[in-house]
Structure formats: structure tokens, C-alpha cells
Amino acid sequence: MNRLLLVEDDMATCMAISSFFANEFEILVKNNGFDFLDTIKEFKPQLVLLDMNLPGPNGLKLLASMKEHLHSVPVFMITVRSGEEEILKAFQLGASDYITKPFSLKVLEVRIRRWMQKTRSESVIQIGAAVVDLLAAKVTIDRSKTDLTQKEVLVLRYLIANSGQVLSREQFLDYAWGYDFEGTSRTVDNVILSLRKKLGDTNDRQAIIQSHRGLGYSLNLPELLK
Amino acid sequence: MNRLLLVEDDMATCMAISSFFANEFEILVKNNGFDFLDTIKEFKPQLVLLDMNLPGPNGLKLLASMKEHLHSVPVFMITVRSGEEEILKAFQLGASDYITKPFSLKVLEVRIRRWMQKTRSESVIQIGAAVVDLLAAKVTIDRSKTDLTQKEVLVLRYLIANSGQVLSREQFLDYAWGYDFEGTSRTVDNVILSLRKKLGDTNDRQAIIQSHRGLGYSLNLPELLK
DNA sequence: TTTCGTATGACACTTCCATGACAAAAGGAG
DNA sequence: CTCCTTTTGTCATGGAAGTGTCATACGAAA
Known part of the structure; x- marks a missing residue:
């Protein structure tokens, strides 16, 4: 914050x-x-x-x-x-x-x-159909709540903080795992995967967390300013 | 002025x-x-x-x-x-x-x-009719958005960084593919081709990405931001 | 122990893009 | 101007690399 x-x-x-x-x-x-x-x-x-x-x-x-x-x-x-x-x-x-x-x-x-230069820095933010509370590490979607794990919070926070920008897997690893982490890229992918599930994301052209082949992932909020 | x-x-x-x-x-x-x-x-x-x-x-x-x-x-x-x-x-x-x-x-x-003084360092650049966001790997033209691929981002970034100068295919290959890459010149051409399409460029005398026979390509911005 | 978070590997699938072929254009020589 | 060569524009295609997804193993915490 x-x-x-x-x-x-x-x-x-x-x-x-x-x-x-x-x-x-x-x-x-x-x-x-x-x-x-x-x-x-x-x-x-x-x-x-x-x-x-x-x-x-x-x-x-x-x-x-x-x-x-x-x-x-x-x-x-x-x-x-x-x-x-x-x-x-x-x-x-x-x-x-x-x-x-x-x-x-x-x-x-x-x-x-x-x-x-940040349009949204609230801890509670609407992402697609989901309402995310980063401080409480909770996602509410259709009245049902899901908890976010530590890594999911970190990755999502990084996505939100740099919303719109494409972030490489290395950047995610540096931010959420630390510079000395020797992980494979699958590690990031799996966190993204579970985030998508919990956010009810679709992973197509209208996906909120979009994949960019060879580049990384980006968070695309539908209407930044309503 | x-x-x-x-x-x-x-x-x-x-x-x-x-x-x-x-x-x-x-x-x-x-x-x-x-x-x-x-x-x-x-x-x-x-x-x-x-x-x-x-x-x-x-x-x-x-x-x-x-x-x-x-x-x-x-x-x-x-x-x-x-x-x-x-x-x-x-x-x-x-x-x-x-x-x-x-x-x-x-x-x-x-x-x-x-x-x-503040607007000089923006990642969003207007190129012809298109609005390019290199960080987001995205092109917006007439309200419709297109994603840029990895190679397109690299080539376009190189063009922007050296806008106005004629860059040879070898330079592009070195920058975006690496010094050890043994590619043909068609490789660069194809990326330029798709960039032109995505930017809505024309490839004539007023083209924004101009071809220079025997030399390479150059990006010619209409002196909006210098 | 059980449970949960996390990392890793396997496999299928998708997408990019390097390549080659050919058409089109540009330039040079006659 | 015309022919010919060289360079570039454009497209189709196959291969290879990147990614989605699941199953599993490990370790820490409850």
C-alpha cells in the first residue's frame, strides 16, 4: 500500500x-x-x-x-x-x-x-466478476469466498501494481520468490493457473490475466475508469 | 518552439x-x-x-x-x-x-x-494512426486493440530507439535475435510486414516504416515527439 | 497423522516464426 | 524505354518452442 x-x-x-x-x-x-x-x-x-x-x-x-x-x-x-x-x-x-x-x-x-500514476491502489479491487481483497487474502465471487495463498497474493499484487504491463516470469520470480530463487518457469505458470481459477478467469482473448507468448503475463482490467 | x-x-x-x-x-x-x-x-x-x-x-x-x-x-x-x-x-x-x-x-x-517536462518519459507512443504501448505489448488503432508478439516488440523498440535512422537487417538480427543467429533476411522482413499491418502502415512514400533498398528500414515519426 | 502450500515433471496442445517459393518492385545497363 | 538483375513484399507451411494443465512429491504446520 x-x-x-x-x-x-x-x-x-x-x-x-x-x-x-x-x-x-x-x-x-x-x-x-x-x-x-x-x-x-x-x-x-x-x-x-x-x-x-x-x-x-x-x-x-x-x-x-x-x-x-x-x-x-x-x-x-x-x-x-x-x-x-x-x-x-x-x-x-x-x-x-x-x-x-x-x-x-x-x-x-x-x-x-x-x-x-496508479489508478487503483486500493486493497479491495474488482477484477472481472471477482472482488479481491489483498490484505485479507480473499476472493469473493458470486458470494462464495476463497482464500488466496501467499504466492497468489504476491503474484496478484505485482500484477495489479503494474496493471496493463506485460511482466516476465523472471520479474515474477524476482518479486515473489526472491532474486536467488532457482525455479523453473512452470512455477509461475501454476500460480497463474490457480489465480485464474479463483478469479473465474477464462484464458482467451478477453482474459483478465492474459498470456503473452515469449513475454509473460499482464493484467487487463476491463474498464480502468468507469 | x-x-x-x-x-x-x-x-x-x-x-x-x-x-x-x-x-x-x-x-x-x-x-x-x-x-x-x-x-x-x-x-x-x-x-x-x-x-x-x-x-x-x-x-x-x-x-x-x-x-x-x-x-x-x-x-x-x-x-x-x-x-x-x-x-x-x-x-x-x-x-x-x-x-x-x-x-x-x-x-x-x-x-x-x-x-x-513530465510527459517526456512515457511508454505510450503515437505512431501514425496507431497508439503503441511497448510495455503492454499492445497496439490500439481506431479503438481496436492488437497484441504484439515478442519479435514485433523487439523490432519496434529498436526502431523507436533509433527513429529516423536507417537500420540494417543485420542490426535487427543482432538486437532482436542475438549475435549467433544465422537467419535469412526474410526473417526480418516478415516481422516488418506484420508490424506494418498492425500499425496500419501503407508502405509507400509516406510510410512510417520505410524501406531503403539495400540498406534496411527506418522509422519516420511525423515530428510529434522528439 | 493429516492437511495444505508449493515446486517440479510430464504430456498435450497452441502459437509463433523461420524458411522457402514466388510475385512484385526498384534500379542499372544497354 | 526495355530488359535483366537484385532486392523486397507476401503468403503458406512445418517444426519447434512456449504454455495449459494435471499428477505427484516434498516439507511445514496444524
């Missing part, structure tokens, strides 16, 4: 955001700007929501100090003020987006998702 | 934007949504600013129809209305950003700049 660092001192906003995204992201809330860099290094968030007005160093200062060292982590600035100067400054310092209060949580969600 | 397509019926906004960006971008202004797709195909903008309220088809419709064919061009929606539904819809349809009037021209500028 993706990690989200929220740095915000207004309790109402904190509560709103963290409860709204609770199922989607692992959220760490900080109420001030102290120890900002250390927090990021430890928590390793995929994205940071950063308030402008904070006790301690203010948002722009934090952004500046952070972008010196950790260039790759995207930062969304959040603020009640929306002065042009400040917005420009924020973008100039490397902010990825700039959200003005009050804002819609749903809109914030799509902006975050778009930036993470 | 980067090209910017502005589709907007309010003259004041048009004037403001086009004069502000005159030195930075080559701007084409359209006052309505007619001939939208054709305009894009001819003008080949790096980015589109699209108003929601237009004479003719409205902004969301245009966005939807466009994203079916031209994935790679980022679109910023511009509007006076800012209903949550509409914003969500726009993002779901593939909008890259959503700007609410009135807006600061300078802020618009940094948002545009930031997005132009």
Missing part, C-alpha cells in the same frame, strides 16, 4: 483527509514541521501533502530543504492563502501541485492518483 | 493567453469545438488548453473523443464552472489538469511548464 505523509496542523483537515484515505493509503500525520526530513527518510512516503502554515518552519521552507536532498518525492502544497506569489514560489521550489482550501476530497484523490 | 492549442470562445481570455505566451509558444486559437481532432492532427500541439463551454460539442465530449485516439497529448481543462462532478469527470477522461477561471497567467505558465 502506498504511503502518504500529511503535514498539517489543522485538526479538522487532518481528520477529514486521513479518514477519507484510510483504506487507500497508509497515512502518517504530523502536526508540525519539526523533524520533517527525518520523518520522510524513515517513512519513505510515495507522496507528501504539506500545509503552508505550520508551527515551526513553514511549508515553503520545508519544501525547499527537502527538494535539496530528496528530489523524487512529489509534494502537494495545501493552503488557505492562494496568493499568486506564493503559488509561483511553491512550483518554483518543485511542488507537484497546489491545492487551495477548501477543496473536494474526491478531487484531491484523483489528483493524487494521477500523480502516482 | 512548443506548440499550444487553445480552444476557447471567450475573446478576452483568448487575447490574454495568446499575448502572454506569444514569445514562449507557438499558439493556435480556435473559437469552437468543430474540427477538433483534425486540428490536433495537423497542428500537433505539445499541449491543449480546452474550454468547457464551447459552441458545438462541449469540452468534455471533445476530451473524450480525443483521448480515444491521441493519448499522448496532455489536455488542460479551463472553465468558470467548478462543480465537483465535472472536475472528476474531466480527470477520469484523461485531463492532465483543471484550471478554474479566473486564474493567474503566471500560475498557468508554471503548470504548463511542469507538465511538459
